Amino acid sequence: MTSRDSIRTDALPSGGSAEDQLDPLMLAERWMRDGRQVAMATVIETWGSAPRPVGSHLVIDADGNFTGSVSGGCVEGAVIAEAADVIASGAPKMLEFGVADETAWRVGLSCGGRIQVYLERVG
Amino acid sequence: MDPNLLTxxxxxxxxxxxAILITGLDDGSSRLVMRGDTVTGDLGAALSKAFLSGKSGTVETEHGRYFLNVHLPAPRMVIIGAVHISQALAPMAAMTGFDVKVIDPRTAFATEDRFSSVDLVADWPEDALSDRPIDAFTALVAVTHDPKIDDWPLISALRAQAFYVGALGSRKTHAKRVERLAQAGLGEDQIARIAAPIGLDIGAQSPEEIAVAILAQAIAALRKDPGGA
Structure with a gap:
């Protein structure tokens, strides 16, 4: 179920709290209900060998708590840092990470791929 | 994004x-579209394609650039009959990513011993499936040979447009089954969707080989464009 050449199917989200903990969209909804401010990052495009497929989510709250992933852990730190801005301003951002630029090298994708991540505030 | 959309x-x-969550990359807008909703223009065409392929991605339209995040349910496989074939099929299907359930009201067959670490229900399909009915993202595999057990889930799967419906049985057995299903009110086209004899024709003989043939056929039904299958 992980190949991009085949139908992507979600793991079935249930009402169970253990699964909701692991499902970024379910957790984001719960955070919203709890009155927390939330930003959602989505992998929009990938080039080369990117660790997470298009459509993957990372959700972040105003305190920097997060769940999900947009890479194998390589660029999450940078996305979380940007999330504070997006939560404050409400303006979405397009982020790009790859081996080509210096920022990317610092927070780099070890696999050598490139990814574009859309970051927006929920609410 | 509007929190109500997330909900x-x-x-x-x-x-x-x-469902597909559409994000307008030019204006930051969001919108949720369910399968069956009518959307016109380039975007509508891209949505229909995405519902079929299950692939998320960006599209350029006359109104701008959009990201389509496609959410399809995980495929299920409901196996009717806790028989020898099912003992091989259930773990193989689970390994392939199916959410598997084996159902058989005959308690001699449906035992924990024969099906360890498989979701096994020793009950009639009508009851075992009452909380989670067969849907379009379900493969139904009926292998008991017994109309009392197989017919109800077969009818239910065909009505729900399950993506795969297979039934074990000789041509003679199947001919009788076709008659019964027609009497139950199913149309010729619906009945023709049943894979019978079940499984891809790979000359399978042992129960394990038949399980491979069934699983391959179910995967083909899931992955191949219905028009090209």
Missing amino acids: SLNAARRGRQA
Whole structure:
């Protein structure tokens, strides 16, 4: 179920709290209900060998708590840092990470791929 | 993004409905579209394609650039009959990513011993499936040979447009089955969707080989464009 050449199917989200903990969209909804401010990052495009497929989510709250992933852990730190801005301003951002630029090298994708991540505030 | 959209999307995912979250990359707008909703223009065409392929991605339209995040439910496989074939099929299907359930009201067959670490229900399909009915993202495999057990789930799967419906039995057995299903009110086209004899024709002989043939056929039904299958 992980190949991009085949139908992507979600793991079935249930009402169970253990699964909701692991499902970024379910957790984001719960955070919203709890009155927390939330930003959602989505992998929009990938080039080369990117660790997470298009459509993957990372959700972040105003305190920097997060769940999900947009890479194998390589660029999450940078996305979380940007999330504070997006939560404050409400303006979405397009982020790009790859081996080509210096920022990317610092927070780099070890696999050598490139990814574009859309970051927006929920609410 | 509007929090209500997130709630609606999650509700669709919990309810095993296919949905696409559309994000306007030029203006930051969001919108949720369910399978079957009518959307016109380039975007509508891209949505229909995405519901079929299950692939998320960006599209350029006359109104700008959009990201389509496609959410399809995980495929299920409901196996009717805790028989020898099922003992091989259930773990193989689970390994392939199916959410597997084996159902057989005959308690001599449906035992924990024969099906360890498989979701096994020793009950009639009508009861075993009451909380989670067969849907379009379900493969139904009926292998008991017994009309009392197989017919109800077969009818239910055909009505729900399950993506795969297979039934074990000789041509003679199947001919009788076709008659019964027609009497139950199913149309010729619906009945013709049943894979019978079940499984890809790979000359399978042992129960394990038949399980491979069934699983391959179910995967083909899931992955191949219905028009090209």
